[in-house]
Amino acid sequence: MGQVIVVTSGKGGVGKTTTTANLGTGFALAGQKVVLLDADIGLRNLDVVLGLENRIVYDLVDVIEGNCRLRQALIRDKRYENLYLLPAAQTRDKNAVAPEQMKQLCADLSAQFDFVIIDCPAGIEQGFKNAIAGADKALIVTTPEVSAVRDADRIIGLLESEEMEDPLLIVNRIRPQMVQRGDMMDIQDMIDILAIKLLGVIPEDEYIVISTNKGEPAVTNEESLASTAYKNIVRRLMGEEVPLMELQVDDSFLGRIKKMFGMKG
Amino acid sequence: MFDLIQRMFGKNDPCSKDIAKERLRLVLVHDRVNNSPQFMEMLKDDMIRAISNYVDINEEDMEVTFTTENSSMAIIANIPINSMKPKSTGRR
Numbered sequence: 001m002g003q004v005i006v007v008t009s010g011k012g013g014v015g016k017t018t019t020t021a022n023l024g025t026g027f028a029l030a031g032q033k034v035v036l037l038d039a040d041i042g043l044r045n046l047d048v049v050l051g052l053e054n055r056i057v058y059d060l061v062d063v064i065e066g067n068c069r070l071r072q073a074l075i076r077d078k079r080y081e082n083l084y085l086l087p088a089a090q091t092r093d094k095n096a097v098a099p100e101q102m103k104q105l106c107a108d109l110s111a112q113f114d115f116v117i118i119d120c121p122a123g124i125e126q127g128f129k130n131a132i133a134g135a136d137k138a139l140i141v142t143t144p145e146v147s148a149v150r151d152a153d154r155i156i157g158l159l160e161s162e163e164m165e166d167p168l169l170i171v172n173r174i175r176p177q178m179v180q181r182g183d184m185m186d187i188q189d190m191i192d193i194l195a196i197k198l199l200g201v202i203p204e205d206e207y208i209v210i211s212t213n214k215g216e217p218a219v220t221n222e223e224s225l226a227s228t229a230y231k232n233i234v235r236r237l238m239g240e241e242v243p244l245m246e247l248q249v250d251d252s253f254l255g256r257i258k259k260m261f262g263m264k265g
Numbered sequence: 266m267f268d269l270i271q272r273m274f275g276k277n278d279p280c281s282k283d284i285a286k287e288r289l290r291l292v293l294v295h296d297r298v299n300n301s302p303q304f305m306e307m308l309k310d311d312m313i314r315a316i317s318n319y320v321d322i323n324e325e326d327m328e329v330t331f332t333t334e335n336s337s338m339a340i341i342a343n344i345p346i347n348s349m350k351p352k353s354t355g356r357r
Contacts, residue, residue, distance in 0.1 A: 146285050146292075153293050157300055182280025189286050193293065 002033075002110040005117050005237075006135035008159075010151030012122030014143045015172040018208060018218075019230070020119040021049045025217040026234035028083035032114040035074065035084040037106075039131035040121040041096055044088035051215020052077060052085050061089035064101045070108060079216075084113070094126045099133035106134025124158060132159065138167040139199060144174055144185040149193055156196060168199035170233065175204045176247040187244070200233035202226050203247050291333045298331045305329060312342060321347045 007020045017040075024036040038046035041061065047053045058073035063086070070086075077083040086109070089096065109116045120131035132138065138159055142152040152169075159167050171190050178184035191198055205226035211218040218227045219234075225245070232242045298304055309329045316322055323345040330341050 146289055149289055150292060150296065154296060154300065157297060179282075182282050185282045185285055189282065193286065193289055 002113045002115055004106045004110050004134055004136045005115065005139060006039075006120050006132050006137070007117060007139045007141060008120035008128065008131065008155055009122065009141040009148070010124065010155040011142070011148040014148050015141050015170075015202070016122075017045045017049050017119050018212070019139070019141050019170060019172065019202075020046060020117050021217045022219045022227075022230040023234055023237075024083060024115075024117050025050075025077075025080055026219045026231050027115050027117075027237075028077070028080040029219065029231075030234055030238065031082070032238075033082040033112075034115045034117065035086060035109050035113045037086045037109070037116060037118045038088035039102070039118050039127060041088045041127065041130075042090065042093045043121065044090050046119045047075075047085060047087045048215065049212055050077065050085060050217065052087075053215075056087050059087045059089040060105070061092050061096045064097050064105060070105075094121065094130065097130055099129050102130045103134040124154065128155075128158075132162060132164065135164065138164055139170055140167045140194075140196065141170045141172050142190070142194070143172050144179075144190060149185075149190070152194060156194060167196050169194060169196050170200050170202065171198070172202045173204045174201055174247065199236060200229060201244055201247070202229040203245070287336060291336060291338060294338055295331065295333055305331075308340075312344075316344060318350070320349055323347055 007016045007023070009016050020036055024034050027034040036046055036050070037060065038044050039060070040046070044059075047056055052075050055075045058068040060073070062068045063070050063073045073086055075085045075087065077085065106116055106118070116134075118131050118135060121127035140152050140155060142148045156167060169190065171187060174187070175184055179186045185193075187198065187201055203225045205218070205224055207218050207221060207224035208226055211221065211224075218224045219230050221227050225247075229245055232245065235242045309327065312329065313322065313324055313327070326343075326345045328343040332339050332341055
């Protein structure tokens with residue numbers, strides 16, 4: 001039986017879909033059989049981030065309502081072996097499915113795949129409840145900003161009351177220079193406030209925008225820092241011990257002089 | 266000029282991330298308490314039990330609230346007392 005992982009956050013726009021797409025592609029590149037499940041019914045985006053928007057015939061709601069077989073709705077990504085997508089419906093809303101149905105679907109999927117990764121919608125309503133229903137494990141994505149952290153804390157509380165143990169934290173879009181200046185909370189701050197185990201840290205990376213533009217997840221690019229960070233998380237989820245990336249800013253005297261004159265460090 | 270020198274040698278200002286952290290600390294306590302009504306109930310029940318060893322209190326009019334004011338947190342309890350309990354029934 002494969003592992004069912006939900007990627008959630010509470011706050012919108014912190015990187016759940018990007019994380020789901022990159023972890024999924026990362027797992028596939030590491031030889032695992034993965035299915036990505038877009039649980040954001042009505043506002044689907046996982047398909048577009050993966051570059052699979054033209055391949056959708058059936059979706060999650062079709063499967064649950066019995067309009068098609070699961071096999072027919074699964075989109076196999078031709079670029080990476082063993083990566084599949086089950087897209088969300090775009091013309092329905094989150095009340096179209098119930099938690100028990102999602103639970104059954106996840107059980108069916110985990111019988112066929114090594115990893116099932118669910119892209120959870122923002123919020124704490126029906127969409128969230130559906131997305132977590134079938135999951136074994138939760139990854140909480142947050143950015144080092146007050147509103148994102150507040151919402152992440154709420155989600156942690158809700159997961160606890162659903163008896164989902166030990167969520168793991170992903171801190172996304174960290175900017176080492178701002179952290180250095182004291183203008184952005186750092187990793188230790190995140191851990192102190194949210195008090196859950198840290199899984200990984202993703203630096204702010206312009207390449208993410210480019211990768212979404214092209215529909216090619218960043219993990220396929222060797223040079224992107226975010227790509228390395230996502231790949232490290234994949235390795236950790238597969239049981240390997242990987243140290244956190246060094247996100248150093250050139251804070252030497254010379255570095256500061258250069259900055260004053262507008263030169264890159 | 267001094268500003269320039271300070272920047273070169275890096276000074277320690279009260280930085281915005283510490284402000285953020287402090288604000289979050291208070292906001293989260295508030296959120297956690299408000300989102301878990303059982304928490305306040307359990308706290309209240311435990312307080313009633315402990316205080317009732319010494320005084321006879323008016324449980325219905327008892328109020329227990331969490332406040333965050335001037336960046337400090339406090340539990341404020343208003344516990345109307347009906348009467349003192351006789352010494353002989355004081356329990357540990």
